[in-house]
Amino acid sequence: MGLLVDRAFVDSVTEVPALREMIRESLIEALFTRNDRVLPREIVTVLSREPSVTVKVKSDSEVQRLLRVANGEESTVTLGLPAEDYHYIRRQLAISKDRDIGVYVRPRTLTTHPWIVPPQGGIAVDVRELSSIEVDPKGHRAVAGVGATWKALYDESLRAGRQVPFFPLVPLDYGLGDALFGDAVFQSYAAPFRRYLYGVRSFAYHARCSRLGFEEVPNHGTGYDALGLLQNSMSEFVIPVSMAVGLTPRARVVKNLVYQFPDAGNIASALGKLPGSGRSLLYANVYDAAGWALAHPGASVPALVLELGVAGAPTVVAAREKALDATLAGFTAKTTDTPPFYDAEARAYSRIGERIGRFVIPGYVTVPVAALPDLLGKLREVGEDSTASLAVFGAVRRTGTVSLAPAFDSPKEATKVCAISRKVWTKVQAIPGASYLSRLAHLWSDDRMYRARLVVLQRLKAEIDAGRVVEPTIPA
Incomplete structure (x- = not known):
């Protein structure tokens, strides 16, 4: 359901006598993979629940009515459903006096994987038609x-x-x-x-x-x-x-500049100079050869690519391009006629996402640009250890950092996903200044400042959602 629910659930499970002696990382893996050989039956039951019903909403007022139904303020009659759907929803929600019904929002596209704890019955809201x-x-x-x-x-x-x-x-x-x-x-x-x-x-x-x-x-x-x-x-x-x-x-001219680099050392050196150049950019994307081929079907590059979006008046863009060529010395090839995948027709853009969505993306890793060669090397090691080919998508920030989303061509099985995420987490820990944004890493982390932030969120949750209707806690 969410970070707070997952974190509270993991903390509570560690108090179960049968699991008290388990190492936290092993316990999280068992919960993520629903390992019934390790976990008590009651916990597996909680992890196997699903929303009772999924409701597609088309307006704000429909969302409002769903919340009133969940609070017991209105009957399901107010949802205006056909008789068959009306009876189905009442039967699925098992509506009765003092019955808690939770409401959850379903994401359109997940990069990584769902949270460990699934919705515990209740209403899942499909918001795809709230698209104005x-x-x-x-x-x-x-x-x-x-x-x-x-x-x-x-x-x-x-x-x-x-x-x-x-x-x-x-x-x-x-x-x-x-x-x-x-x-x-x-x-x-x-x-x-x-x-x-x-x-x-x-x-x-x-x-x-x-x-x-x-x-x-x-x-x-x-x-x-x-x-x-x-x-x-x-x-x-x-x-x-x-x-x-x-x-x-919208600028008069928007140009997509594509620079090819032979290795990680050369591109890291170029990226190190980019923030200091003071050049204004829309985006600065980084790909390896596999990532570039996935984002730009039919295109191929030998090694690593830096894709820059430059916008402005014609004379300004020309001057910036010339300055960038000098700043990014070390590239082996450059093209200016490759459109960014953002400009693809909507259906073609969706197909790009469908191809990439088949890969296992465990999370996002952010490092100083100087550490990019080390990070790429470690991600390749993870791919080799997992017998999965690697594709890399990333973006550079003006702050001098680069964020990568490694994509592994591996089956999206819970055991595989957990193993790959754990390997990435272990490798990233060895890189100074690195951070790993991952739903599993959030549970592994014992960072003091991070835990303090969670306490603030937990206190806010108790105040803002006092009725425990939005993403409720696990029922006893």
């Missing part, structure tokens, strides 16, 4: 339903003469809401996604409309606000229905 997109007439921002895809927002912004300033790190067909209740990572060369996220319209557990942030102006200058704190765990506190994101003017 409204671009402000002034062009400064857009209000989009959480079910709208990033690609749809990108295309709609182009039609309005605007530019979406954030891009997916992995070429998957994400919904915008996947950055709030999934594991999608959006960013630009200049900033993370939260810099462009103005506000989120949502419903709290009591079915009242709640807003985090502002829709007209960004609020990232106000400090560590609730929007930034809850962004990656939004669905554990409220049910998001739409978001306001910033847009930028």
